[in-house]
Amino acid sequence: MTIASLSRKNIQTLTPYQSARKLGGKGTIWLNANEYPRSPQFRLSGKDLNRYPEPQPQAVVRGYANYAGVAPENVLVTRGGDEGIELLIRAFCEPGRDAILFCPPTYGMYAVSAETADVACKTVPLTADFQLNLAEIKKRLAEVKVVFLCSPNNPTGNLLKRSDLLELLQITQGKAIVVVDEAYIEFCPEASLVNELKNYPHLAIIRTLSKAFALAGLRCGFVLANPPLIQTLSKVIAPYPIPVPSADIAEQALQADNIALVQTRTSEILANRQWLAQALADLAQVEKVYPSEANYLLIKCLDGEALFNALWAQGIILRDQHKALNLQNCIRITVGTQEENQKVVEAILALSRD
Numbered sequence: 001m002t003i004a005s006l007s008r009k010n011i012q013t014l015t016p017y018q019s020a021r022k023l024g025g026k027g028t029i030w031l032n033a034n035e036y037p038r039s040p041q042f043r044l045s046g047k048d049l050n051r052y053p054e055p056q057p058q059a060v061v062r063g064y065a066n067y068a069g070v071a072p073e074n075v076l077v078t079r080g081g082d083e084g085i086e087l088l089i090r091a092f093c094e095p096g097r098d099a100i101l102f103c104p105p106t107y108g109m110y111a112v113s114a115e116t117a118d119v120a121c122k123t124v125p126l127t128a129d130f131q132l133n134l135a136e137i138k139k140r141l142a143e144v145k146v147v148f149l150c151s152p153n154n155p156t157g158n159l160l161k162r163s164d165l166l167e168l169l170q171i172t173q174g175k176a177i178v179v180v181d182e183a184y185i186e187f188c189p190e191a192s193l194v195n196e197l198k199n200y201p202h203l204a205i206i207r208t209l210s211k212a213f214a215l216a217g218l219r220c221g222f223v224l225a226n227p228p229l230i231q232t233l234s235k236v237i238a239p240y241p242i243p244v245p246s247a248d249i250a251e252q253a254l255q256a257d258n259i260a261l262v263q264t265r266t267s268e269i270l271a272n273r274q275w276l277a278q279a280l281a282d283l284a285q286v287e288k289v290y291p292s293e294a295n296y297l298l299i300k301c302l303d304g305e306a307l308f309n310a311l312w313a314q315g316i317i318l319r320d321q322h323k324a325l326n327l328q329n330c331i332r333i334t335v336g337t338q339e340e341n342q343k344v345v346e347a348i349l350a351l352s353r354d
């Protein structure tokens with residue numbers, strides 16, 4: 001009897017999430033996890049760690065509510081957006097019976113969290129222009145308790161049409177939770193569904209400090225929803241999820257002066273994205289640069305594997321997407337500093353000269 005065979009059947013067959021960090025690489029240029037390229041500098045306000053933290057750090061709750069334009073009762077602070085995804089599945093899906101639905105190609109954690117909880121995954125692929133196939137989704141909603149949608153979508157970079165999201169919210173009323181993952185919403189804030197919270201008790205929005213706020217190492221995210229949904233998630237979250245140092249720095253990150261800095265850095269990233277998209281589009285190896293509303297670009301290459309491997313060998317680490325549904329020869333590139341972006345373009349250009 002091996003230890004692995006003692007574990008649950010669904011864990012034995014589980015393919016864990018392939019995080020960018022786990023995939024490794026000897027990088028000098030890291031453009032594979034959609035992080036911000038430089039770290040902001042914060043200082044811890046205190047050093048005492050003998051006491052447990054607040055179950056929900058109130059200053060962070062208030063700070064994020066204020067930033068997002070909602071009330072504190074609409075906010076749950078989580079260990080990254082990923083914990084929000086897991087809590088929604090744990091709180092709403094009956095193992096072995098209920099299902100979640102999502103639309104690939106999209107973020108990998110919806111499937112991993114569902115499989116871990118023994119919750120079935122129903123998938124309705126995005127259309128050729130990476131939009132929702134509502135007709136098909138409507139047919140597949142039986143047993144579905146949570147629908148996960150990602151907008152801007154990772155890894156394709158586009159927004160889902162607002163009218164489609166609203167139509168889906170209409171159809172699912174009273175039947176399922178609709179989660180809109182807004183991990184990249186700072187790059188297109190006008191697209192947020194946060195103003196729809198007042199209309200839809202079954203809407204949950206995932207947010208994070210890992211992307212535009214440049215704090216992936218902090219592990220701090222949020223669920224925004226109406227109080228009954230937040231209270232349900234509060235029942236299943238760990239008693240002290242947010243470490244004291246994380247809450248301390250998250251509180252500082254949500255102060256007005258820092259939010260202004262985030263907005264400045266976000267506009268820089270958008271300008272750099274425009275430069276990078278144009279430069280990539282001019283390269284012979286690159287067949288297509290997909291439009292993006294986020295801090296990354298999806299490109300289709302003549303030979304994606306060769307390009308990915310060649311840059312990997314030079315220490316330029318990108319995210320290979322060839323295994324994702326309908327993304328053969330595609331690579332996702334995080335927008336880095338202008339120097340990093342230039343090096344990527346030069347490295348790809350050099351490939352056509354060999």
Ligand SMILES: *Cc1c(COP(=O)(O)O)cnc(C)c1O
Pocket residue numbers: 034079080081082083107150154181183206207208209210211216219220221
């Ligand atoms: C990065 C990301 C998250 C959450 O990341 P955390 O670091 O756990 O906050 C959630 N959804 C998508 C689509 C992401 O890309």
